[in-house]
Every structure is written in structure tokens, then in C-alpha cells.
Amino acid sequence: MIRRLALMTLAIGIVVGGSLPASGAIITKLAVYTTPPGPGPLPIVDFSSDTRGLLVLASDFPLGELVGNVIVEIDLTKSAETINPDGTPVGGGNAFHAEVILRLISPESTVVSLVEQNTYSGAVGGVRRTVEFDDSAATTVGGGAIFNGTYMPVGSLSDFIGESPAGDWRLYFEDTGGGPGNPSPLSVNAWTLSIETSPVPEPSALAIWLILVAVGSAIGCCRRWK
Numbered sequence: 001m002i003r004r005l006a007l008m009t010l011a012i013g014i015v016v017g018g019s020l021p022a023s024g025a026i027i028t029k030l031a032v033y034t035t036p037p038g039p040g041p042l043p044i045v046d047f048s049s050d051t052r053g054l055l056v057l058a059s060d061f062p063l064g065e066l067v068g069n070v071i072v073e074i075d076l077t078k079s080a081e082t083i084n085p086d087g088t089p090v091g092g093g094n095a096f097h098a099e100v101i102l103r104l105i106s107p108e109s110t111v112v113s114l115v116e117q118n119t120y121s122g123a124v125g126g127v128r129r130t131v132e133f134d135d136s137a138a139t140t141v142g143g144g145a146i147f148n149g150t151y152m153p154v155g156s157l158s159d160f161i162g163e164s165p166a167g168d169w170r171l172y173f174e175d176t177g178g179g180p181g182n183p184s185p186l187s188v189n190a191w192t193l194s195i196e197t198s199p200v201p202e203p204s205a206l207a208i209w210l211i212l213v214a215v216g217s218a219i220g221c222c223r224r225w226k
């Protein structure tokens with residue numbers, strides 16, 4: 001009887017432990033500001049800064065899961081003169097790529113630097129580029145003009161790990177020089193936020209599992225001593 005109780009207790013412990021979620025989910029959010037196809041207006045900064053948000057709802061991911069990984073992709077234009085509503089750079093000359101600052105801010109107000117002033121460099125003309133930031137990329141961003149591709153950001157997107165995905169994720173973008181009379185604008189044409197969530201072992205379930213295993217082991221020991 002005691003042995004049966006011990007085995008039953010262990011079985012219950014395994015079932016409780018095994019009920020934890022097996023894998024995370026991928027949340028993907030996209031905002032497009034170009035016209036067409038987005039609603040506009042195109043956010044343009046020049047010796048100024050701005051932010052845009054993407055909202056993650058609690059219903060977008062399994063209950064209780066937390067941020068496990070973040071990847072952000074930004075479609076941007078840096079121009080030497082003006083930027084059309086469709087994101088096309090207009091005009092020649094130096095677009096001062098070194099002026100670009102990009103940061104991602106979580107709903108819990110954690111700030112991760114993607115690009116800081118002088119991360120990019122070179123006297124290069126206007127470009128429209130799509131840059132993805134991923135901690136697992138092979139190359140760190142910067143060291144020249146803005147190029148398409150996947151890069152490690154200046155900071156670490158892993159700083160978001162363990163936070164709740166729910167809420168307003170904000171992209172901060174700044175252009176550090178020029179302005180009226182000496183234009184060299186930056187626009188964010190679109191951006192995509194991808195968040196992989198991780199299942200969290202429920203402390204209560206884990207505690208129950210450990211207690212049940214301990215009780216089961218103790219009962220087994222008592223049985224052997226008799």
C-alpha cells in the first residue's frame with residue numbers, strides 16, 4: 001500500500017511537471033508609413049528625433065510567457081536633400097549616414113541601442129535600406145555606410161529577455177545634424193518587430209512537483225526501512 005502510494009505520488013509529480021508549456025510562440029508586428037502602401041505620413045527627422053510604437057497584446061502570445069528573443073527590422077531612408085512619401089531619397093551629395101541613431105524601447109522601458117551616432121560613417125549619398133538587428137548575426141552593425149543585411153546591434157537585444165512582451169514597443173530614431181537650410185533627413189519607412197516568447201515554469205507547479213517527488217521518495221525510504 002505504502003509503495004503504491006509512493007509510486008502514485010511520483011506519477012502525480014511527473015504529470016504536474018510535464019504539464020508545463022513545451023515551446024514558445026513568435027509574435028510578429030509590422031508598421032508601414034510610406035504612401036503607398038502605408039497610411040503615412042512618413043516620419044522624417046533632421047537634427048531632431050521621434051518615436052513610433054507597435055502594440056503587443058496579451059492575446060498575441062500564450063498566457064504568462066516572457067520575452068525569449070527579439071529581432072527588429074527597419075526600412076529606412078537617409079537622404080542628402082529630401083525624402084518622397086514613398087521613401088525614395090531625392091537629391092545628391094553627402095547624406096551623412098553617421099547622423100543616424102536607432103533605439104528599441106520595451107514596454108518595461110528597457111532601452112537597447114541599435115545604432116548610435118557615428119556607428120555608420122562615410123560621405124555617401126542618399127539610400128533606402130532594410131536593416132535587420134539580431135544578436136545572433138555574424139557581423140556588428142556599422143563601420144561604413146548603411147547597407148542592407150542582418151547585423152548585431154550596438155547594444156544587446158538580450159536585455160529584453162525575461163520581460164513581458166505585452167505593451168507598447170517603441171522605436172526611437174534620431175538624426176543628429178543638418179536641419180532646415182542644410183538638409184540631410186532620415187525617415188523610418190516601415191519596421192517589423194519579432195518576439196519569440198519562452199514558456200516559464202510556473203513556480204507553484206514546480207514547487208508542487210518538487211514536494212510530491214520529495215514526499216514520494218520519503219515514503220519509499222520509510223517503506224525500505226521497515
Ligand SMILES: [Ca+2]
Binds near residue numbers: 046099176185
Ligand atoms: Ca541630418
